[in-house]
Amino acid sequence: MLRLAAILTLIANTAVADPNFWKHEWPNTDFETTSVENWVEVLSGGPPRDGIPALDDPTFIDVANEGRIEEREPVITLELQGEVPRAYPIRYLMWHEIVNDEVAGRPIAVTFCPLCNSGITFDRRVGDQVLTFGVSGKLRNSDMIMFDRETESWWQQAIGEGIVGELTGVELQTLPSWMESWAEFKARNPDGLVMDQPNQRRNYGANPYVQYDSSHRPFLYSGEVPPHGIEPLARVVRVGEVAWPMTRIAQEGEISENGVVLSWTAGQASALDTQNIWQGRDVGTVRVRDGAGVDLAHDVMFAFAFHAFWPDGVWMLAQ
Known part of the structure; x- marks a missing residue:
């Protein structure tokens, strides 16, 4: 349907x-x-x-x-x-x-x-x-x-x-x-703050896009697939117009190149896998910093979206 x-x-x-x-x-x-x-x-x-x-x-x-x-x-x-x-x-x-x-x-x-x-x-x-x-x-x-x-x-x-x-x-x-x-x-941040549950009728904690990130094709997308044989719904870490495949960062643990330091640790569930978000497969957490350890603005997005909006973007593939 x-x-x-x-x-x-x-x-x-x-x-x-x-x-x-x-x-x-x-x-x-x-x-x-x-x-x-x-x-x-x-x-x-x-x-x-x-x-x-x-x-x-x-x-x-x-x-x-x-x-x-x-x-x-x-x-x-x-x-x-x-x-x-x-x-x-x-x-x-x-x-x-x-x-x-x-x-x-x-x-x-x-x-x-x-x-x-x-x-x-x-x-x-x-x-x-x-x-x-x-x-x-x-x-x-x-x-x-x-x-x-x-x-x-x-x-x-x-x-x-x-x-x-x-x-x-x-x-x-x-x-x-x-x-x-979490x-x-x-x-x-034991003394940090967390956004409280909104006072609206929603099935919070559930994923309405079950197994979406293991699909072969994005929803309502007719553009080109990513190059280099990268799956459309594979995660990439984008910093500006440069993207690193998440699989590479996870395999190497830490990457320092192009003025960026990317580190990966296990323990974060995919929000777009199982019906209950917390049960999703482990996709890990990536931190993105400069050489001085300062956090950098970035995005963890699907490969098809990076290619769609940055068709001339740079792919940082395994050396």
Whole structure:
């Protein structure tokens, strides 16, 4: 049924591969200003605008008071200098995809696109304006298209850039954050904070994309497969326009090249494998730092998405 629905959606969207089709739903978006060259790439993922509800102003609890999250479950960790570390559990982001938060007066958006395994944290400021992000319900190359409520411009989550509307071409600042297991976060940050469970009716802790990351083809994606024989849904670690296959990092344990130090440790469950997130196979945690040990902004994403958005990107294969 999932495959049939994808085919029907693809046919329907291909027939209306024109920005005029979206104007009735987005009357305040400037479709004349856009970097999208091929509108066939823009598809409806199924849910309408805000059908996947982003979270605003989340509440947090002390690590010691959290008893619902299993040890191997992934969280997105944010450790800003001088601030109490925060964990954003994937069990919540799976169902909401965006969290609009503020840390020490700094507005941020913690984002997760399940179809690309892309988890990125952005600064929500553009000049003097603070943006609030929502989920548009649209996909491009199977990656979430976000929108801001202030200008209703569209933003590509994987690249953090405006692609439709007034803010087309504007790039958001990416902040260093990373996915790790809940056990890793709380062992390092016993006095840290963790986002509390939202007061919404969702099956938190469950994965609605069972065995997705072992599929042969991404959902609603018709682009090229990655080069070098890399499987489309294999994980890669992207730093800028350079990507390292996760399998290589796991095999070598630590890699130091191109001005980047990548280290791998076991213990983190895949959020996109089994029905219960915590039971997913071990994909491990990667930390990405510079030569001085400073955390670097990066993303752990599927190979097809890296190739789609960085077709001329550099692949750091085994030597």
